[in-house]
Amino acid sequence: MPLLEATGIDKRFGGVVALRDAAFSCEAGEIHALLGENGAGKSTMVKILCGVQPADAGTVVYRGQPVSHRNPAEATAAGIVPVFQELSVIPDLSVAQNLFLEREPRTRLGLVDGRRMQRDAAALLERLGFGGIDPGATIRDLPLAERQLVEIAKALGRDPVVLVLDEATSALNRQQVEQVFAAVRRLCDGGTGVVFISHRMDEVRALCDRATVFRDGQTVGTVEVARASTDEIVQMMIGRPLREAFPPRPPLPADAPPLLEVRHLTWGNDLRDVSLTVRAGEVLGLSGLEGQGQGDLLFALFGVYAGVGGEVLMRGQPVRLGGPRGAMEADLALVPEDRKTQGLILPLPVGENMTLATLADVSRLGVVDPAREAAATGRMTGALAIKTPSMDVPVRSLSGGNQQKVAIAKWLLTEARVILMHDPTRGIDVGAKQEIYALIRELTAAGHGIVLFSTDLAEVVGLCDRALVMYEGAVARELSGPDLTEANLVSAAVGVGAPAAAS
């Protein structure tokens, strides 16, 4: 008998069907992957399992009993413990307070036993291999990766019967992922069932026993991960064979004019003497280990940082790094990493999000002209194949891939010549990824320049004309042509191979 079994699950949001007759089951001691494009229904499924939202129909059987948890607290108390991509740690509380929230050890007087909580927290972190985190540190002061480790530790500390990991390792480096996987495997040896969602196929291969594939809210099938090829699984996910992943890359004309020139850019210790040039029609990749200054470089170019030294020229004219407005006036655009907080205003309608950066263009005498707005948004919706019921629904109701397209559309409307992109395909599905790849190439064909920071090496190799590998805030190496390979990117990232060359 499975530990957890969902059958016949239906769920709709307004007119949109999220799940239709969906099913899957997880055995004790099994690590079970849920796979599918964004919007396929995996996240809806785990939210139902974890009591975040109710199912419209269907049954969930847990340890032989039908259950329907009304809220996360009930599900957690029953042993179904989730770790979601959106962090649920409390920024102003300490690590220890977060680990033991709502189950704090108490003294005989009923007060929170702070000393024991610190001790237990330190022991828990140590046991999981996260001993470098001070239980007394405030979450706000932790880097993103450590916050995610605390999130995972919080769930593991609750002795889960079923552990749900929904994109729970997205901010971690390889070594940290390995530590988490080791802890998860130990848990499974003790009989815990794990439901695992990740867009990283290599993680699914490394960790999971079986995988259930979702498409358009329905269950396509369940496979033994070891017996199925990645191609087979991807085909199940997208319902058609995988095409050539990247669009063709025409050679850059020798006389392509430089658009963006950056000279000796410096920002504290985080950016050290960075120089680069982006020519019309070029995709310049940024690569390297995470947190080596790539994101800082994009923010600095867009004027988000104060106290930046060096020179930035657009088509030969100096750019004043005083804030996003100055950058926009210089024909720069930034599609930021975090679309939920920086790229989009989630509760606002799709249309208003799209025109937010170009309100002057769609207004007459300071009043938004609905006809112009509709023309602009309509053009973008068509060009980017954005799937939305209308321009008036809140952008948060769209799938991740379509949200990202809206965020990109906003900047395309500004007709910026150089578009800075920070991981534009993170956390979105295969189909939407390919559409964004094609879009990037259409933009360069029209003479735009792109700076693309991607954590996905295949993307850097497949999409970029040239790539700068950054290390500790400086450009460690420039790769182009036949040298631009995943192997070279990796060796440059960790500081081995050919000596550093300035661009």
Place this chain on the structure above:
Amino acid sequence: MATAEASAPTAPGPAPADRVVRRRPFAVRNARLLLVWGLLLALLAVYVAKAPNFRPREQRTIANSGLTLAAASLGQTLVVFTGGIDLSVGPMVSLTNSVASAATDKQDPNPSMLKATLLALLIGAAGGAVNGALVAYGRLQPIIVTLATASVWTGIALHIRPKPGGYVPPDFVELLSGTAFQKNGPPGVPPLPKALFVLAGLVLFWLVFRRTRLCSRLLAVGSNEGSAYMSGVNVQRAQMAAYTLAGISAAVAGLIASAQTATGNAWAGNVLTLNSIAAVVLGGAALAGGSGSYLGSLAGAYVIALIPSVLFFYGVSPFYQQLFQGSILLIAVSIGALGVLRVRNRLDRL
């Protein structure tokens, strides 16, 4: 808030799995608290240096001057923890003050404030619970809920006490606002304002309260309501508790006001609403919620209470009192916010 969150100042650089992340040093974590206590001690020093006398009588005056605000600020602090605000604190002080002045009969040969005290606390709790219910279950904005109930409390207070008056037994006046050990104290113990004992009680309450689960819940709700919910915190119940405690603390302030003025007045406490918010902010709590300490609010309350006395001894006309008070408040919170200028990421300055 959300923006600052997503782009939190994280130390860039390589992130090996065995990287050590330490808590920030004590003085950094408690900078705002140290600042407000430094300001209070400075003001006290300036006062003592200029005041003609600093005998038990003056000590008592000073201790009493900030006591109602200190009591009212306790509840305001807890509400601000949750990211809310309580504009009905002052009118609740007035209402309970009016009720207390009417609950004891002057003709009673053996007057007792027990009934008045219990009644005031009950009214405070009930009024706070109404605020809490509207905020937590009605999903209404705290600022508008408490603005409305503030008017309602004032209306009821005016009905009970259309003009100042009523009776407060002398025993009660002495109990909360007199001087202890004045005549027959233990040897070696100087006379002490009884307000200090009330303050000690408030501080003791805080020291216990901050070690309760409820305190963590309030901070969690104010820091990130969604995360708190996902962590199994009963958000509504936590909000109810914060506003109810704010009502009770306003009632305590109302009783203190009764003792200090020996009368009832339907407008007695209205000034405390904005001053309690100022005290909480001076004390280092974030109005957005999630952080702060009553020890800071307490010092903030006395800073606000001391400013008029200090100005008086320096011969500043009362006409300029508001000007100075506002300026000092602005300067103090600006110093507390100076750190933002060092933030090199403009997103984090928002």
